[in-house]
Amino acid sequence: MDLRLRPYRDDDEAAAVAAHEVLLGDDFHFLLAWEPDVPWSRYVAALNGRRQGRGVAEDWVRDVQLVAEVRGQMVGRVSVRFELNDYLLERGGHIGYGVLPAFRRRGYATEMLRQALIVARSEGVTRVLVTCDDDNLASAGVIERCRGVLESVVPGESTSASRAVQPGVRRYWIE
Numbered sequence: 001m002d003l004r005l006r007p008y009r010d011d012d013e014a015a016a017v018a019a020h021e022v023l024l025g026d027d028f029h030f031l032l033a034w035e036p037d038v039p040w041s042r043y044v045a046a047l048n049g050r051r052q053g054r055g056v057a058e059d060w061v062r063d064v065q066l067v068a069e070v071r072g073q074m075v076g077r078v079s080v081r082f083e084l085n086d087y088l089l090e091r092g093g094h095i096g097y098g099v100l101p102a103f104r105r106r107g108y109a110t111e112m113l114r115q116a117l118i119v120a121r122s123e124g125v126t127r128v129l130v131t132c133d134d135d136n137l138a139s140a141g142v143i144e145r146c147r148g149v150l151e152s153v154v155p156g157e158s159t160s161a162s163r164a165v166q167p168g169v170r171r172y173w174i175e
Contacts, residue, residue, distance in 0.1 A: 001070075001107065001108075001111050002070050002071055003068055003069070003070050003075070003108055003111045003112065003115070004068075004069055004070075004115075005066040005067065005068055005069075005078060005112065005115045005116065005119065006066060006067055006069060007044075007047070007048065007064070007065075007066060007067070008043075008044045008047060008065065008066075008067055009044065010040065010041050010044060012040075012044075012067060012074070013040040015074045016030065016031055016067070016074065016077075017031070017036075019031075019074060019076075019077070019100055020034065022100060022101065023098055023100065026098075026101075028098045030077055030098060031043075031065075032065060032079055033046070033057070033060070047064070047065055050062060050063055050064070051063070051064040059085065059087075060085075061081050061082065061083045061084065061085055061088065062081070062082045062083060063079055063080060063081040063082060064079070064080050064082075064119065065077060065078070065079045066078050066079075066080070066116070066119070068097075068099070068108060068112045070103075070108070074100070075099060075100055075103040075108050076097060076098050076099035076100055076103065076108060076109070076112055077097070077098060078095060078096065078097040078112050078113070078115075078116040078119075079095070079096045079097075080094065080095050080116050080119045080120050080123075081093075081094050081095070081096075082094075082120070082123045082124070082125055083125075084129065088129075089129070090154055090169075090171075091131060091154060091169045092131060093128075093129040093130045093131040093171070093172075094120055094125055094128045094129050094130065095113060095116045095117070095120060095128060095130050097109060097112045097113055097116065097142075099112070104138075109138075109139070109142045110142050110145050110146065113130065113142055113143065113146045114146055117146065117174060126175070127173055127174075127175050128173065128174045128175075129171060129172070129173055130143050130146075130148055130172050130173075130174060131169050131170060131171050131172065132169070132170050132172075133167040133168070133169060133170070134153055134156070134167050134168035134169060134170050135167050135168075136167075140170055140172075143170075143172045143174075144172070146174060147174055147175075148172030148173065148174045149172060149173050149174070149175075150170060150171070150172050151171045151172065151173055152170075152171050153168045153169065153170050153171070154168055154169040154171060155168050156168045156169075
């Protein structure tokens, strides 16, 4: 498969912002910690710094966001967190990934997770937590294909403001 993970570049702005807008409909933030009024080059520099542990907000952890690209086209992104805070340990995990709707069901998510595991391990993470919504059977299948072992399902929770119920979260470990 021609898929490769790479850091964001200065020429990715239009494609990344478009991907962000598309995936907001799935309640998925393609661009984490992105602010539209901040110049793109500053955002990319901040992402690069966070991988080295510079400029990491107090409630965040050292991480990297990588574009998933196939033959020069952005098909998704992964985020790899090199440590876990309380929220990530319960619901978020070490690795998050999203594939743009036009590129789903082609095996890209599985390959993205496989490569993200290599990135995590290269930074010293040996036991990797990957989570997905309990009702996201496609993502559960991706994690299981990458040897994820289900440890638990965290119950859904309701948010007081909207009275909406967030789905439960499946917690898988990959060694």
